[in-house]
Amino acid sequence: MATIDDVAKLAGVSIATVSRVFNNSPLVSEKARQKVLKAAEELGYKPSMPARSLAMKKTNTIGLIVPDISNPYYAEVVRGIEDVCNIYKYNITLCNADNKREKEFQYIEMLKNRWVDGIIFHCDYFSKEHYEVFKNDNIKVVLAGRTTKFDVPYVGIDNFKAAYDAVNYLVSLGHKRIGIIHGPLDDMKETIDSVDRLKGYKQALIDNGLPIYDKFIKEANFKYKGGYNAAMEMLKGEMRPTAIFAISDIMAMGAINAVFDSGLSCPEDISVMGFDNIDLSEATRPSLTTVSQPMYEIGAVAARMLIKMLNGEEIDDYQIILKHKIVVRNSCMSSKK
Amino acid sequence: MATIDDVAKLAGVSIATVSRVFNNSPLVSEKARQKVLKAAEELGYKPSMPARSLAMKKTNTIGLIVPDISNPYYAEVVRGIEDVCNIYKYNITLCNADNKREKEFQYIEMLKNRWVDGIIFHCDYFSKEHYEVFKNDNIKVVLAGRTTKFDVPYVGIDNFKAAYDAVNYLVSLGHKRIGIIHGPLDDMKETIDSVDRLKGYKQALIDNGLPIYDKFIKEANFKYKGGYNAAMEMLKGEMRPTAIFAISDIMAMGAINAVFDSGLSCPEDISVMGFDNIDLSEATRPSLTTVSQPMYEIGAVAARMLIKMLNGEEIDDYQIILKHKIVVRNSCMSSKK
């Protein structure tokens, strides 16, 4: 591959001039610029990013750590991130950490050694330990899809409120026995979606004067099978819920099928509500009533915020809560009794 | 951040020795190694990748171009790729090209300037133009999920055979009027999944002595809505198919719902068969009978092949066809007549 020296030689100028041309410096005469451009064209020259990165201490790369790209939710967020990065000429380095601390820290270390300009971090659980790593290494980071009490920029939704609204909606349909399928609860007390959503669920019941039954609170792993099994258990025995709120669409799909496999129907016997509003939530039968998270926006806004930070631009608000909304489809109906 | 000079100074050795320690060179005494390691530890030193890349002309990065990561199929492939890259200490740079030539070439150019060691390329359509770009720039590339007549390494499945098998399966259930919802057909004559699958479909009908009706052949865009609309059209009018084969699960889901919305039921009135076997294909009702593509393996095998190429290792076969299989679930049943 042609280097800057080759171009300089062919154009009959110094490498400084070539460099200036490719950096749009005004300190180049039009004549020199043309000569350089012509020579570069002829040689098929483009500046080498690694060399440039080394000289400028800037890689134009953003590290992206997500739990698992094969989960449609994260995939959508990532798409939002990549789209805006592309606009601003940033590249992204994708890492799947499976929510494992060890992998997360390993990736952070790796990204640091690669001099990424910043990191967009998406985990199910942002701990003090995370906070300190980013802080100590002075890494520019924004959290996507997650909020935290720590002083870290983030773009997320109000999970408490979202769950609260969902349950309220169910109550407004006349449901009195409402179950929830939530995600893993870390024993630590940090902010985490599952916890917030569970709290929102409970608060909504309390505010509506409804009792909270332990039997109606099940933990699962955010997967289809997990949702299915949790719902199955909830549905057996005599007292069963009339509505189930699963905190991810995929688990909700599992729940719907559990309803069917229990010999009941959805939404006639049991209403099921999801969370996320992934693409496929309109494709199920019944289509899924769910809490919509603006996944693409979460990614896009997070990326834009990080890029602004990298440019040293002023930012109004480092902690952004995007709006959720209830998307009514066919998996919930009024309670018969 | 600490540099190699800092470490050398603190350890009381030359930077060459430090470098050797971090490259596991045998040319270092145990004593020196310990001193260096201790100093590095103390300073929190890790070699800078950009500097190393420049010196060694190797970035340990693989470029990854896919149409759209938010599509579960590609997300799964990418997951496979990332997992094996991670094992071999490669990072991936993710690019979404939306199957647009212009974006693809733009990304290829960008990846080249970034000195990626190789590219894994996933597009719906691999043209001569693509071939030449990779060839001329001497870029190490492997195609994932796609076959081609060009002399380029790839990992894919036999699309013709897969569609052929699918239709045969439907025929074996007694279906005689079988529709297909295929993907976009480029007017060029290159190898492309949609074309191969369509050919497989036709050949299977021919081999079974069944007529080919134009009305039963619909084009869509690989999206839910596209599948829905195509099926809707196919189902209106008097003569309708008894089975529909959609060449992606997502379109099949659209088709299933179109069946319902046409006042018919699936699989009782109309059988629907999909393609891919994405995670959620077991979550629909009825769950989807489909042709399973080993998506994760396609990604993993492609990545492993590329890395072998980068290491200059011998490779038995540069063009690998992975096995598909028919996954029988509940969306297809014997034809009533």
Added chain:
DNA sequence: AATATAGCTGTAAGCGGTTACAGTAAATTA
């Protein structure tokens, strides 16, 4: 006409590593 200025250009010193090559001290060999 002498001087100041503007506008451009090139030289050279980095950026943080790798590695060829030469050098040195200790261990082997003759």
Added chain:
DNA sequence: TAATTTACTGTAACCGCTTACAGCTATATT
């Protein structure tokens, strides 16, 4: 004991770029 080999180690050139600084014209100013 001298010569050779072995086992390290350091110097310096290089990877391809950016940029501070100095220098050089041509023009403007007085």
